[in-house]
Amino acid sequence: MDLGPAALVAERNVAVIESQPVGRRYHRLLLDAPDLSAASRPGQFFHLLCRDGAGNGPYLRRPMSIWRCGPGEALGFLFHVKGKGTAALARLRAGDALSVVGPLGHGFTLDPSWRRILILARGVGLATLAPLTGAAAAMGIAVDAVLSARSQDDLMAEAFAGASGARVTAVFDAGGTSEVGAVDVLLRERLAQARPDAVFTCGSNRLFLLLQRLAAEFGIPGQVALEQQMGCGLGMCFCCVRQVRDEHGEIANLRVCAEGPVFDLQAALAW
Numbered sequence: 001m002d003l004g005p006a007a008l009v010a011e012r013n014v015a016v017i018e019s020q021p022v023g024r025r026y027h028r029l030l031l032d033a034p035d036l037s038a039a040s041r042p043g044q045f046f047h048l049l050c051r052d053g054a055g056n057g058p059y060l061r062r063p064m065s066i067w068r069c070g071p072g073e074a075l076g077f078l079f080h081v082k083g084k085g086t087a088a089l090a091r092l093r094a095g096d097a098l099s100v101v102g103p104l105g106h107g108f109t110l111d112p113s114w115r116r117i118l119i120l121a122r123g124v125g126l127a128t129l130a131p132l133t134g135a136a137a138a139m140g141i142a143v144d145a146v147l148s149a150r151s152q153d154d155l156m157a158e159a160f161a162g163a164s165g166a167r168v169t170a171v172f173d174a175g176g177t178s179e180v181g182a183v184d185v186l187l188r189e190r191l192a193q194a195r196p197d198a199v200f201t202c203g204s205n206r207l208f209l210l211l212q213r214l215a216a217e218f219g220i221p222g223q224v225a226l227e228q229q230m231g232c233g234l235g236m237c238f239c240c241v242r243q244v245r246d247e248h249g250e251i252a253n254l255r256v257c258a259e260g261p262v263f264d265l266q267a268a269l270a271w
């Protein structure tokens with residue numbers, strides 16, 4: 001089942017329902033935008049005008065994956081407070097207005113015949129992959145997730161899995177369990193014991209390359225959500241181009257905002 005693209009794309013001022021820090025470095029926003037939330041699909045994103053309640057913030061919008069969406073759900077974003085745009089977003093308070101453009105891009109695809117998927121996420125890449133857990137659960141597809149984080153404080157397993165019933169295994173920089181060699185061993189066990197029908201990743205170039213290699217070795221299809229700095233977010237400026245192999249194996253320059261952000265795992269090239 002193609003979970004995107006959705007039909008509706010809108011520029012809208014919407015009200016903040018909730019604005020909360022999550023752990024030491026992350027923040028979540030819930031927005032009152034029922035039609036946009038219902039039209040959004042896992043893996044799509046919005047382009048946010050990052051201005052706080054006093055109107056302070058950068059000129060250019062910032063892309064942000066949809067973390068929560070669906071009929072009757074607030075539209076949610078979960079982000080790392082990194083620079084001036086995300087800092088301005090984190091200063092928003094309930095009742096403030098936020099200008100959003102979206103939902104944008106092509107999201108993830110789930111096949112109704114699948115019984116199990118494996119998700120490998122690092123850091124805030126879990127925000128991008130989180131809505132996939134709910135979509136999979138609704139289709140009766142079991143989710144096996146490996147989440148990589150600096151430490152327990154940065155994990156956000158609850159923010160990832162919600163009530164989806166996903167089986168989560170955490171690996172951490174502290175202790176070395178998130179090193180590529182250790183994750184390689186862990187994933188090989190998983191792929192051999194409970195072979196998934198597809199694999200998904202976001203948030204780390206090293207883990208993307210690892211999963212690409214393992215998925216090719218085990219003959220399992222996969223999808224990756226790429227991140228690239230963006231200008232327009234609408235396919236016009238070509239500032240978000242990444243190299244991706246086309247169906248003939250030729251390298252094509254594709255726009256992450258328009259042809260992505262989700263690409264076939266074997267077609268996407270590392271940066």
Ligand SMILES: Cc1cc2nc3c(=O)[nH]c(=O)nc-3n(C[C@H](O)[C@H](O)[C@H](O)COP(=O)(O)OP(=O)(O)OC[C@H]3O[C@@H](n4cnc5c(N)ncnc54)[C@H](O)[C@@H]3O)c2cc1C
Pocket residue numbers: 045058062063064065066078079080081082083084085086087124127128226227228229230256261
């Ligand atoms: C499709 C898409 C979905 C995204 N979803 C999320 C999400 O769900 N949660 C989240 O926390 N972040 C997400 N990002 C990244 C987010 O857009 C950037 O962190 C944000 O734009 C930074 O803005 P800023 O003004 O706070 O920082 P800036 O002041 O613009 O930059 C701070 C630092 O971050 C670097 N940076 C900025 N944008 C990116 C980027 N796209 N990739 C890598 N480095 C970058 C800059 O080079 C600089 O070093 C997503 C990006 C894309 C393209």
Ligand code: FES
Pocket residue numbers: 229230231232233234235236237238239240241255256257258
């Ligand atoms: S950000 Fe302008 S084309 Fe993608």
